[in-house]
Amino acid sequence: MYQDDLRGHIVRLWEDNQAVVHIIRNKTSCSLPALTSELHAFLQLLESLHITLLPKYISSELTPADEFLRLTNRDGACSPRSRACCSAR
DSSP states (O other), X not given: OOXXXXXXXXXXXXXXXXXXXXXXXXXXXXXXXXXXXXXXXXXXXXXXXXXXXXXXXXXXXXXXGGHHHHTBOTTSOBOHHHHHHHHTO
């Protein structure tokens, strides 16, 4: 889908899962052999497109994509922060 846009570029992957970062960096998963074969296929695709993938760990609290999840409490109710944010609009 985005192959032509990404071809020949460096792609920074900000990931909040340390295991994922470790698996990508080490190009293997000792505990999940099936995952290793999928990872190798993915890495071959990146290589064929001359894409350099640079995974970097970022804590969940700093992940912008998870902002919505932080707006609710564990029971699904809006947190005080999200109520204040929404009522200010």
